[in-house]
Every structure is written in C-alpha cells, then in structure tokens.
Amino acid sequence: MATIGIFDSGSGGLSVYREIVKVLPQERYVYFADNGHCPYGGKTAAYIQDRARAVTEILLSLGADLIVVACNTATAAAIATLRAEYPAVAFIGMEPAVKPAALGTESGVIGVLATAGTLKGSKYLTTKGRFEEDVTIVEHVGQGFVELVENGILDGPEAEATVRASLQPLLDAGADRIVLGCTHYPFLRPVIERIAGPGVEVIDPAPAVARQTLHMLEERGIPTGQGPFSVDLYFSGQPEALQRIYRLL
Ligand code: DGL
Helix, strand or coil: CCEEEEEECCCCCHHHHHHHHHHCCCCEEEEEECHHHCCCCCCCHHHHHHHHHHHHHHHHHCCCCEEEECCHHHHHHHHHHHHHHCCCCEEECCCCCHHHHHHHCCCCEEEEEECHHHHCCHHHHHHHHHHCCCCEEEEEECCCHHHHHHCCCCCCHHHHHHHHHHHHHHHHCCCCEEEEECCCHHHHHHHHHHHHCCCCEEECCHHHHHHHHHHHHHHCCCCCCCCCCEEEEEECCCCHHHHHHHHHC
16 A cells, blocks of 8 residues: 655645545545645745645655645646655656647637746746647636635635636637646636536646556555555645535545
C-alpha cells in the first residue's frame, strides 16, 4: 500500500483526489488543505513556495511516498523549488490541459480559466507559446470561483452570476473548449457547462494526473493495490468547507 500525499490551498485538490482514488482505490491518502492561507491565486511566488515547503514537511512526516501538488497555482510557483529541495521525493503537479483542447477544437479558439498566478507561470506560458501558432488562446481569471467553492456555493444564482462574468468573454471570443486551469473549478463544472451550452467541451486534467500518479508509483517500485483504503484530511484553517466538499464526493 502506498501513502499518497495531496495538497492544495483548500478544498479544490479534492477534485484531483477523487480521480486518483478511481485509479488507486486501495491506498492510504493524506490530504492537506492549506485553507488558512487560501486563496493562493494572487499571492507572490515566494509566499507560495514557503507554504508548499511547510506543507511538504507535514505530508512527509505523515509518511507520504509521493506528493501530488493538486493546485495549479502552487505547481506554477513552487514545484521546481520543491523538486530541487527534496530530490528524493516524487512530486506530481497540475498544468492547464491546453494540448487536448488545442487538438480537439473545431472553432480554433480555446478558453483557459485559471488563477492569475497560473496564467503568468513560465510552464503555462511555454505551453501556450507552443500551441498559439495553430489556435487562438483566450484566458480569464475565474474571478471569485475559489471563494464560491470554499464557501460551499456550488450552484444557484450567485454561482451562476460569478461564473458567467468570467466565462462569457471566452464564449464571446468563440471558444469551443474550456480548460479548467484551477482545481477548485471542477466543483463548478455543472454551472460552467450549463452556461457554455452543448457545443462547448469542458476539460479537466485531473484524470490524466491520476494516471500519472499510478505510473510514477509503479516506476518507483512503490507497491500499490493491497489496501486497506484510508483517507485523513488535514487543514490549516477551518474544517467546514473541506468537510462539505468531501461529503459531496
Ligand atoms: N486550487 C488552486 C489552483 O489550482 C488554487 C486556487 C487559489 O488558492 O487561488 O490554482
């Protein structure tokens, strides 16, 4: 049985956890929601690196064999630092799924929803640069999306108005693929899909990250699949949002 450590600025990483559990149902999970410091989206890279380091220490002390940085913003700001500082630890990060969107689009326009931190990250900018010759990439910060999810508001008029304000510009630009570049956003997917309508495909990279997690455990020779399954949720702020989202899963 492997111990899989997962962290995010809050409950968003549970959207990645849910996909990993489908692929690896017999492992021990330790999830850390850094919700006392959420949102990460507008914070400096140095601040996020400090938090990522502190959370990594906690997850390692809890026995994590591998750490999934289930946060696009933390991946952009801190995964290179983590890999340099903990060379023996396997880290898996998130990246907006620009490639499948670019390969699948029929309108030639793809929309990316993410935090400000992710959109200015060098990894994202490099990926974007690779595909920008062939497709038009339009972006928008999911303004207020993280707060909605942390407050457990996943549907209804407030969620609808907040999502529409950031999504409509991408739809108006002709996007037929919407990339969810923040792990909180999949919890708003029903609202996003309803506003986007049937001609638009919403893309979440979490299933690919789950397959990569399995692959990395195998590659490192860490035994899996023997159980028993367990999950412990840790947090640096209040537990309510995390518990609410966890119950949804
Ligand atoms: N869920 C995170 C992400 O993927 C962070 C959101 C935030 O804290 O701003 O980007």
